[in-house]
Amino acid sequence: MDKRKYKGKVILFGEYSMIYGASALLIPYYNTTAEWNTIMHRPSEKAIESNKNLFQFFTYLNENDKFRILDLKRFEMELNAGLFFDSDIPLGYGVGSSGALVAAIYDRYKLTEIKDAMKLKSFLAAMESYFHGSSSGVDPLQCYYGKPFVLSQQTKDNGQQSSFAILDSDFISENIHIFLIDTKIKSPTGPLVERFKELRNDDDYREKFDNEYVPLVNECIDCLIEKRDDNFFEKLSKLSMMQTELLAHTIPNKVKEFFYKSLKEDYFQVKQCGAGGGGFLLGFTNDVDNTNIYWEKSNYNIIWIK
Numbered sequence: 001m002d003k004r005k006y007k008g009k010v011i012l013f014g015e016y017s018m019i020y021g022a023s024a025l026l027i028p029y030y031n032t033t034a035e036w037n038t039i040m041h042r043p044s045e046k047a048i049e050s051n052k053n054l055f056q057f058f059t060y061l062n063e064n065d066k067f068r069i070l071d072l073k074r075f076e077m078e079l080n081a082g083l084f085f086d087s088d089i090p091l092g093y094g095v096g097s098s099g100a101l102v103a104a105i106y107d108r109y110k111l112t113e114i115k116d117a118m119k120l121k122s123f124l125a126a127m128e129s130y131f132h133g134s135s136s137g138v139d140p141l142q143c144y145y146g147k148p149f150v151l152s153q154q155t156k157d158n159g160q161q162s163s164f165a166i167l168d169s170d171f172i173s174e175n176i177h178i179f180l181i182d183t184k185i186k187s188p189t190g191p192l193v194e195r196f197k198e199l200r201n202d203d204d205y206r207e208k209f210d211n212e213y214v215p216l217v218n219e220c221i222d223c224l225i226e227k228r229d230d231n232f233f234e235k236l237s238k239l240s241m242m243q244t245e246l247l248a249h250t251i252p253n254k255v256k257e258f259f260y261k262s263l264k265e266d267y268f269q270v271k272q273c274g275a276g277g278g279g280f281l282l283g284f285t286n287d288v289d290n291t292n293i294y295w296e297k298s299n300y301n302i303i304w305i306k
Contacts, residue, residue, distance in 0.1 A: 006104050008032040008089040008096035009142035010305060012178070012282065013221050013239075014151070015094075015274055016196055016247065018136055020210060022217040024151045025224065026142040031305060034087035034100045036108065042086065050084035057105075060130045067127065070109040092186030094274020098131040099139030107144060117141065117164040121151075133190040150221060173227040175286050178306040181270065181295070183255050185278025192275045195249050205246070213242050229286070236269045236284060237262070243272050250276025267291045 007028040014024025114120040125137030148167040223232035267290040273282035
């Protein structure tokens, strides 16, 4: 059995906006682990359910010629022998449960390695679309490489051009700490993305998203990578406010108040994590102790990831 362990992912910036030209910044969700196993070695109801779901995914892959670079005969044989994906990445939380699975299948069964990152992203997107109806491919790409990376996109005269750069694991300033807030709500990605696409049919919405929101996402990424901490929190605060307006449908009412918090008064800022609708919120702070005290009093479970 393969010994490689896969991690989930956290999109720090770029959810939704990456579809329309913004950069995206992702890091591994180091707190999670997923690996291949067999029912014989680790029998459980979860293992049997995973194996059953993998058979359904196999059928999807086997019916499409674009996936012929995968050794699907071997995949089917190993599924019949009880193969399952042993993962503790939470489902419906926007941290890469399907991305890790797609990455692991490609990694295990690829007959030909796709060395160009953008071509690999496209291939993995086609695989992951089985789960969400559509996919950008960045989640499984992150889970496959297992390292922080930034995906930059620029629209030029000859169309949209993308660049991909892997970052050092310690690229974030030591004074910035990142945590996840469990909303205790599971949420499907597909309907939220479809609603977002519907909103973009409105000219005013589209103009504000493309001309104000997308540049703000890019500025947050630049400030974080360049360790401009004060500017980063200033831009992040503006982004959080804009999410309450443009992505209101993805923010559950019971957590919306957290988006209006101030770093100076409440020690943290939050933003959407993944598709939203529940799952995790993403928090940034420069004061770990007071942030812990705040969330303990609020009876929310937080998970430190940096």
